[in-house]
Amino acid sequence: xxxxxxxxxxxxxxxxxxxxxxxxxxxxxxxxxxxxxxxxxxxxxxxxxxxxxxxxxxxxxxxxxxxxxxxxxxxxxxxxxxxxxxxxxxxxxxxxxxxxxxxxxxxxxxxxxxxxxxxxxxxxxxxxxxxxxxxxxxxxxxxxxxxxxxxxxxxxxxxxxxxxxxxxxxxxxxxxxxxxxxxxxxxxxxxxxxxxxxxxxxxxxxxxxxxxxxxxxxxxxxxxxxxxxxxxxxxxxxxxxxxxxxxxxxxxxxxxxxxxxxxxxxxxxxxxxxxxxxxxxxxxxxxxxxxxxxxxxxxxxxxxxxxxxxxxxxxxxxxxxxxxxxxxxxxxxxxxxxxxxxxxxxxxxxxxxxxxxxxxxxxxxxxxxxxxxxxxxxxxxxxxxxxxxxxxxxxxxxxxxxxxxxxxxxxxxxxxxxxxxxxxxxxxxxxxxxxxxxxxxxxxxxxxxxxxxxxxxxxxxxxxxxxxxxxxxxxx
Amino acid sequence: xxxxxxxxxxxxxxxxxxxxxxxxxxxxxxxxxxxxxxxxxxxxxxxxxxxxxxxxxxxxxxxxxxxxxxxxxxxxxxxxxxxxxxxxxxxxxxxxxxxxxxxxxxxxxxxxxxxxxxxxxxxxxxxxxxxxxxxxxxxxxxxxxxxxxxxxxxxxxxxxxxxxxxxxxxxxxxxxxxxxxxxxxxxxxxxxxxxxxxxxxxxxxxxxxxxxxxxxxxxxxxxxxxxxxxxxxxxxxxxxxxxxxxxxxxxxxxxxxxxxxxxxxxxxxxxxxxxxxxxxxxxxxxxxxxxxxx
Ligand SMILES: Cc1cc2nc3c(=O)[nH]c(=O)nc-3n(C[C@H](O)[C@H](O)[C@H](O)COP(=O)(O)OP(=O)(O)OC[C@H]3O[C@@H](n4cnc5c(N)ncnc54)[C@H](O)[C@@H]3O)c2cc1C
Ligand SMILES: Cc1cc2nc3c(=O)[nH]c(=O)nc-3n(C[C@H](O)[C@H](O)[C@H](O)COP(=O)(O)OP(=O)(O)OC[C@H]3O[C@@H](n4cnc5c(N)ncnc54)[C@H](O)[C@@H]3O)c2cc1C
Ligand code: SF4
Ligand code: SF4
Ligand code: FES
Numbered sequence: 001x002x003x004x005x006x007x008x009x010x011x012x013x014x015x016x017x018x019x020x021x022x023x024x025x026x027x028x029x030x031x032x033x034x035x036x037x038x039x040x041x042x043x044x045x046x047x048x049x050x051x052x053x054x055x056x057x058x059x060x061x062x063x064x065x066x067x068x069x070x071x072x073x074x075x076x077x078x079x080x081x082x083x084x085x086x087x088x089x090x091x092x093x094x095x096x097x098x099x100x101x102x103x104x105x106x107x108x109x110x111x112x113x114x115x116x117x118x119x120x121x122x123x124x125x126x127x128x129x130x131x132x133x134x135x136x137x138x139x140x141x142x143x144x145x146x147x148x149x150x151x152x153x154x155x156x157x158x159x160x161x162x163x164x165x166x167x168x169x170x171x172x173x174x175x176x177x178x179x180x181x182x183x184x185x186x187x188x189x190x191x192x193x194x195x196x197x198x199x200x201x202x203x204x205x206x207x208x209x210x211x212x213x214x215x216x217x218x219x220x221x222x223x224x225x226x227x228x229x230x231x232x233x234x235x236x237x238x239x240x241x242x243x244x245x246x247x248x249x250x251x252x253x254x255x256x257x258x259x260x261x262x263x264x265x266x267x268x269x270x271x272x273x274x275x276x277x278x279x280x281x282x283x284x285x286x287x288x289x290x291x292x293x294x295x296x297x298x299x300x301x302x303x304x305x306x307x308x309x310x311x312x313x314x315x316x317x318x319x320x321x322x323x324x325x326x327x328x329x330x331x332x333x334x335x336x337x338x339x340x341x342x343x344x345x346x347x348x349x350x351x352x353x354x355x356x357x358x359x360x361x362x363x364x365x366x367x368x369x370x371x372x373x374x375x376x377x378x379x380x381x382x383x384x385x386x387x388x389x390x391x392x393x394x395x396x397x398x399x400x401x402x403x404x405x406x407x408x409x410x411x412x413x414x415x416x417x418x419x420x421x422x423x424x425x426x427x428x429x430x431x432x433x434x435x436x437x438x439x440x441x442x443x444x445x446x447x448x449x450x451x452x453x454x455x456x457x458x459x460x461x462x463x464x465x466x467x468x469x470x471x472x473x474x475x476x
Numbered sequence: 477x478x479x480x481x482x483x484x485x486x487x488x489x490x491x492x493x494x495x496x497x498x499x500x501x502x503x504x505x506x507x508x509x510x511x512x513x514x515x516x517x518x519x520x521x522x523x524x525x526x527x528x529x530x531x532x533x534x535x536x537x538x539x540x541x542x543x544x545x546x547x548x549x550x551x552x553x554x555x556x557x558x559x560x561x562x563x564x565x566x567x568x569x570x571x572x573x574x575x576x577x578x579x580x581x582x583x584x585x586x587x588x589x590x591x592x593x594x595x596x597x598x599x600x601x602x603x604x605x606x607x608x609x610x611x612x613x614x615x616x617x618x619x620x621x622x623x624x625x626x627x628x629x630x631x632x633x634x635x636x637x638x639x640x641x642x643x644x645x646x647x648x649x650x651x652x653x654x655x656x657x658x659x660x661x662x663x664x665x666x667x668x669x670x671x672x673x674x675x676x677x678x679x680x681x682x683x684x685x686x687x688x689x690x691x692x693x694x695x696x697x698x699x700x701x702x703x704x705x706x707x708x709x710x711x712x713x714x715x716x717x718x719x720x721x722x723x724x725x726x727x728x729x730x731x732x733x734x735x736x737x738x739x740x741x742x743x744x745x746x747x748x749x750x751x752x753x754x755x756x757x758x759x760x761x762x763x764x765x766x767x768x769x770x
Contacts, residue, residue: 358743
């Protein structure tokens with residue numbers, strides 16, 4: 001059979017048109033149709049050494065699932081992916097594929113790589129749509145009860161992975177979450193237009209059906225301490241995955257004016273509290289007409305695109321390095337461009353100016369140039385003296401990174417942390433300095449990615465299983 | 477022994493009207509009731525569309541497993557809370573949050589409460605009394621109809637004073653005037669105060685701090701900044717204290733009043749003024765005040 005010539009480019013993913021989508025919060029990317037999915041799967045040459053697999057932090061058998069898709073067995077493909085990744089609908093949407101699986105795809109040497117993320121997303125959505133109407137996806141068999149109890153602290157991707165793995169092995173798992181909804185950054189941080197909340201809810205519901213107990217509105221370190229969980233509350237092990245949730249603010253004049261938000265606050269008001277529907281939902285949000293978002297990562301990108309959707313006529317992104325250095329996902333940067341976001345690269349704020357009511361009225365920026373490469377090889381930006389100028393704005397969002405929340409550290413003195421406050425944990429097992437306590441995700445690594453948090457969760461789950469199985473039989 | 481944590485029902489099990497638009501609500505939440513300490517608060521969300529709002533734990537009953545909140549209906553969320561009948565339940569109740577009050581044992585402390593701040597000072601008076609500290613309680617309001625908790629605080633205080641702006645009850649004037657007299661007589665008697673704790677509207681806390689500053693008396697205030705998560709995650713509650721940025725929900729809510737930037741706090745509290753008025757107006761139009769509620 002004559003093989004047809006290889007299509008050089010990825011099949012584009014159908015999207016909501018840029019003009020209309022910058023006025024709504026519906027998902028931007030609409031996903032492949034079955035035909036496009038098969039055609040994209042067909043681009044994979046099923047190469048022998050399959051470098052893509054090693055490029056995926058959880059080592060999904062990518063060629064195998066793509067083969068199934070090519071043959072039209074979408075549900076089979078979803079099952080294949082789920083052997084390694086419990087949240088494919090999430091990862092297919094938010095993984096930085098261009099730095100992971102797709103970066104090393106053989107095709108990428110000459111052409112565009114296979115759209116692995118888009119295929120993964122399609123398979124997951126297909127499976128969910130099939131399961132719809134019935135009681136949801138069929139449940140896998142659980143191991144017989146072990147009588148062991150594990151507490152997961154935080155409900156982001158790291159904990160969800162641990163909970164899913166351990167509950168299948170017959171352990172009892174409780175997930176404690178400080179906020180009123182489970183999902184971590186997936187619900188409070190990443191906006192609806194990039195990751196519909198219904199998808200996260202579907203995954204949480206699935207775990208709940210498997211028997212994971214979710215206790216929301218419980219702040220560990222305040223409502224209960226780690227020692228109490230291990231002591232009088234009878235948990236055999238604890239997994240801490242509280243994320244990187246401490247916002248950083250620049251030390252510049254005007255940082256506390258009304259109308260200056262951290263990205264966390266801005267996104268939480270909009271996503272978790274649904275302030276974009278105010279007053280239908282009771283939480284208000286400053287709706288800037290002219291908005292400056294400071295930063296260059298995913299958080300900055302999500303904030304500036306949210307601002308646009310909340311009615312900003314000028315939504316600008318201010319970043320102190322150049323476009324190449326921006327850590328945000330490429331696809332999101334492109335989407336932002338299409339939505340009319342103004343990119344001000346090589347600029348840094350020096351002060352925020354307020355009116356007589358203490359509200360933001362302008363921001364002063366200084367131009368930057370790239371200096372010599374620093375130790376990390378990145379060229380660090382240097383301010384150009386005298387180049388300051390002001391831009392009128394009525395809302396400023398700081399997305400300049402985040403650190404480790406001290407609540408648990410402060411109440412668990414024997415838990416070893418590094419100088420930034422991140423918990424020290426063995427990279428292979430997640431074991432901490434405290435017996436029975438494991439940790440993973442952003443609280444260990446600092447702000448990273450969903451899939452890395454899940455990878456850390458997978459390793460910890462294995463180690464926790466081993467740990468609790470080797471515990472002496474409890475008496476009494 | 478069953479060690480499981482039972483998710484609390486958050487049921488409203490008691491409701492008492494304390495004054496115009498001020499209601500005491502008792503809510504079932506055994507684990508918060510058993511571990512909360514004076515000065516701590518909860519974050520409450522009434523229903524699915526509700527806002528997360530912070531409220532001080534005014535009292536608790538560990539045996540019944542209830543916490544009491546004293547709520548002044550100033551806007552939509554607080555009015556909604558105040559209209560909840562016994563038997564209904566709050567959607568979310570998180571806590572206990574914030575650092576507990578530093579309770580001085582066997583010392584001499586003046587506790588000053590203004591307006592709804594009296595509800596916040598009440599658990600502190602109770603804790604100080606239990607720690608055998610000599611408590612001077614000063615409670616103020618605009619007029620006598622707005623005074624709350626008089627009968628609860630009086631028996632716990634070693635000295636008790638009331639001030640009203642219009643003189644309709646107690647001394648005519650401000651709580652800070654009364655405090656000044658108390659400071660002076662304490663010094664004259666050779667029993668100076670260890671500390672003043674002042675909680676109420678920002679202008680009142682500022683006035684108290686101005687009154688105590690010349691005497692160098694440590695003055696603790698409780699800041700009522702706008703909050704979202706209450707766990708240190710958003711930074712919305714930030715305030716400047718001694719030139720440093722503090723997150724009120726985790727570093728406070730109590731701070732050294734002589735170091736607080738009250739001007740900044742005042743401006744930040746007004747961030748959503750127009751939105752709040754709009755939300756309240758729409759709420760009042762759809763929920764006309766109930767003539768039998770008092
Ligand atoms: C706006 C934004 C956009 C992002 N976009 C992407 C993207 O496109 N792709 C990508 O791969 N990654 C992205 N990331 C990063 C990614 O979301 C994180 O790396 C990942 O969520 C970390 O997972 P986690 O499980 O460690 O913790 P988190 O997801 O941070 O969850 C931690 C949870 O723990 C809870 N918690 C904290 N303290 C306590 C406590 N004391 N008691 C109980 N609960 C507590 C928190 O409320 C939170 O819900 C983004 C991050 C942000 C903020
Ligand atoms: C630590 C702390 C303890 C408090 N304890 C009590 C108490 O025991 N009893 C009591 O009646 N009130 C207390 N408050 C104040 C209470 O939280 C506000 O009155 C309430 O949030 C107002 O909500 P609303 O929708 O009814 O009014 P709105 O109309 O929304 O607001 C009225 C005013 O309340 C403030 N406010 C608005 N939203 C918030 C928010 N999310 N968080 C904090 N303040 C806000 C603003 O200054 C605003 O101008 C406390 C506040 C803090 C920070
Ligand atoms: S989980 Fe992420 S890295 Fe792994 S295959 Fe899917 S998109 Fe690629
Ligand atoms: S590297 Fe690319 S072409 Fe090769 S198997 Fe993986 S996806 Fe297919
Ligand atoms: S309320 Fe969000 S940090 Fe304090």
